[in-house]
Amino acid sequence: MKKVFLHVDLDAFFASVEQLEHPEYRGKPVIVGGIPGDRRAVVSTASYEARKYGVHSAMPLVKAVELCPEGIFVRGNYHHYQEKSQAVMDIFSEYSPDVTQISVDEAFIDLTGTERLFGKPEDVAKKIKNEVKEKTGLTVSVGIASTMYIAKICSGLNKPDGLTFVPEGNEIDFMLSLPLEKLWGAGSKTLSRLHNAGLRTTRDIYGKSLPLLVSLFGESSGRFLYDAVRGNQGLVFGGEAKNHSISSETTYDFDLIERYAIDTALMELSINVIFRMRRENVRSRTVALKIRYDDFTTVSIQSTQERYIMNADDLFARCQALFTKKWEKGRGIRLLGVGCDKLEDKSNPVQKDLFDFGEEKKAKVEEAIYKMENKNPGLAVTKARLLKK
DNA sequence: TCTGGGGTCCTAGGACCC
């Protein structure tokens, strides 16, 4: 059966949502990510009006303010974007049972075998674009191809409000006409390695054998490059994950030096992670701690214990222990992160001796707090220590 | 211009075992 995939990408998603909800923002440069004065923020999304000033994602906010002083700057409301995203994903599901969401603003839709029901892929794409526009006010860009990888690349070629189709049989020509920077999955490091190896185009890579690419770039990257220029690459990102994790990290406006402030920060991050684990009904035995110093050097340490992490205090204590091991006292810390790895589904049974029953009471208290907060989201019950500035 | 936050996957080295 002929395979057909759509890749759909919401245009300047966060900024577009802001413009929808604030008519006075429409037609103006909107920058989501922070407001002037946020020292260490970066741009999350810039509206197309803002992009004309040279503002783009991942740019330090300070720079964006400089380039576009009259811009409308907002920190953004991610819960809200999530809801909008869900509304769009629901529309996709009307056209195929097989929708793979790979981030908040994009998804693959497998249209294989749906032609009799819904018509030609191009017509389906147009219908989806219209329906999204009508129901949510947002525009999307769509790529259509026989592989997910090519669909993903071509959805990005005619933004915004684009529709790009690579007909069957044209896959190789399409890939060989593509500048190297458009290879999804090859970032700046790989590009410079390719450059150093004398490979400047997708055609250069296409001309090399698999063993040669593997010897140059290693098993995984070599194979990736070999497949990618043939349009054969599977899902580079967003596939079914083997090892789930939940983490929370914060970059502080000013460096942390003192242990008390650090501990307060670790506790806050721990509470965050625990509550999200509870919401997702998962458990873990592995804690990961991340420290980024003021010069941006980043270190991490993790440990797996025999017992499951039972509650926020437990997680906090483990974080403190890891932190003490790794900390270079006196250096300014710009970021701290706490995470739990190797998440397991909590509904699966667990061996008794991997449970610490002494810690269960605290877990119950947290459970109650969690329920209270769910009932009344305005109420933030939290550790007294976190209430002080 | 001085670099967010939330993820996933890969690699290399060490420990440990047979």
Next chain:
DNA sequence: TCTGGGGTCCTAGGACCC
């Protein structure tokens, strides 16, 4: 005596994505 080869698991760091 001065040294194998393979497998697996764990950890730290890094690349990449949106």
